[in-house]
Amino acid sequence: SRTIRLAVVPGDGIGQEVVAEGLKVLEAVLPADVKLESTEFDLGARRYHRTGETLPDSVLAELKAHDAILLGAIGDPSVPSGVLERGLLLKLRFAFDHHINLRPGRLFPGVKSPLAGAPEIDFVVVREGTEGPYVGNGGSLRTGTEQEVATEVSLNTAFGIERVVRDAYRRAQARPRKKLTLVHKNNVLVHAGHLWTRIFEQVGTEFPEVTTDYLHVDAATIFFVTQPERFDVIVTDNLFGDILTDLAAAVTGGIGLAASGNINPSGAFPSMFEPVHGSAPDIAGQGKADPTATVLSVAMLLDHLGYAAEAARIEAAVAADLTERTGPRTTAQVGDALAARVSA
Amino acid sequence: SRTIRLAVVPGDGIGQEVVAEGLKVLEAVLPADVKLESTEFDLGARRYHRTGETLPDSVLAELKAHDAILLGAIGDPSVPSGVLERGLLLKLRFAFDHHINLRPGRLFPGVKSPLAGAPEIDFVVVREGTEGPYVGNGGSLRTGTEQEVATEVSLNTAFGIERVVRDAYRRAQARPRKKLTLVHKNNVLVHAGHLWTRIFEQVGTEFPEVTTDYLHVDAATIFFVTQPERFDVIVTDNLFGDILTDLAAAVTGGIGLAASGNINPSGAFPSMFEPVHGSAPDIAGQGKADPTATVLSVAMLLDHLGYAAEAARIEAAVAADLTERTGPRTTAQVGDALAARVSA
């Protein structure tokens, strides 16, 4: 009999509610011979206010001993902007070397896109997760004065770019259309941009079947709304990936459906799965949040751990549920419906 | 009698064609007592290939002696990415301290948006033009090797932020809705982000009538497609402004209509007006390019030089033309139609 040691970090706001439904569906889909050992970790705004801690080393060590992490959402208006994001969410991504930040952009049948003409959207963004402008290498001088100067340094390494670019080529190679688009801004950020472009071309020689193209990030946003069907796999840097995947969520029917995986393919550290949405404090505790993004993140988690059939069952359940959705349902009702479908 | 000393930089690709129509409309709209003295400057890919120069100091000095610059488009696939962008376009913006990069996002009646449901869109993005990740402060180590490291430094100063933020408040104050949104990513880029946020709040105390809010750049892209009518004036950094204004062009009917001004409000240097679109080498020389964005940039130029009535006449002509557009027309036909309207 197999065991999944799952670390659960519900976090803030609607994180609690959506994670509960994610776990409900996970339990329902797992075969009888798989044991789920889940441990909940109290991290986020409450803990920060209580203890001043965001992610103590001891907790980091405990998390490390798990097969995967399911995360709800991090962030609360009562905590200064950046404290929990940098001190908890990004700290996890960096400490566990989650260099593949995987974010599918898929318009499910039956879901209304804000775009006219019901385009066919089915791409995946492979966002670099451990470099770029996210490294936290900034500072300020004469802080708080009229002479303040603030910097943010984007750090990019051939090593870090090559591994994410190769991962993206592999994913493109495995898909029917075999298309890979690099998005950057190499006409302005010439040093980082040329490094990305060079490695993109170099690794490309190993994948002769994959068709490639390049778009500046500004032009890419145009195609996201005018021609999203042109994309298959996109590889991009940490910040551009952040921006593009929220836009992707918007055009595919909203942030309530967008799943993500922060993946360390080596398995040296647990990978972490989370909805793309935030903690939405304005609707927290009201049972209004759509748990579908979390449920789809659970599917990515299962896929990562080798439970491909179970992941596919969750995706099919979500697809069916979205086609048949009628009136509004509570968070728990959506979770119940999906759990019923996967165990049927 | 008054004189406008105009420097014209047609540049590359469709730049030539659209600038010709812009000048046609400019000549048609100017009152008889205003003399237009325009000088064309040969800058761009051709000159680069001929002489290796992008923007010689002598040309920069000549340009400086003008009241304004009308620019077509810069960039050609025959020139390595970044050479003309950094060496010519950005050099002009930085040398002439164009700190207000003004980009209206307006859906004209009769224009089809890719968004469903014909939203009302009428906002303006005030993009900082002389700081942030655009300063060209990057480098690389072990270039071209497997150990390459490349950096890009975003530089942000209280001085630079305050002037653009104050300009944006003034514009918001002058508009009926009086709303100003700051867009940044202050939960990740904490140093630059907190500086922007601090100054935004500080300057806001001088404008008690202006309603303000803040959005992370990723969330802003969502609202651009789901709720663009929520925006009135947006102020943001150089890179976020670059991305958001292409997205704005997309949702307001395309890059063929998006105008921009690179403004130095002090008048110490000539301001520069250009369509947001690029040189589009694939359709260059075919008379297919829409010159409307350039014509609207001419309106911004006139407004900047104090010819508000003439600017308004161009805008009205464009609005009327867009409502009555039927089949496809050549670049020159659109220019002729607009010139006829403004002189009628």
Ligand SMILES: CC(C)[C@H](C(=O)O)[C@@H](O)C(=O)O
């Ligand atoms: C909350 C924030 C730090 C995070 C990011 O910027 O990566 C979020 O926007 C995301 O996309 O997961």
Ligand SMILES: CC(C)[C@H](C(=O)O)[C@@H](O)C(=O)O
């Ligand atoms: C061509 C490029 C340097 C430029 C920019 O990034 O500012 C363009 O995209 C723009 O928006 O005017």
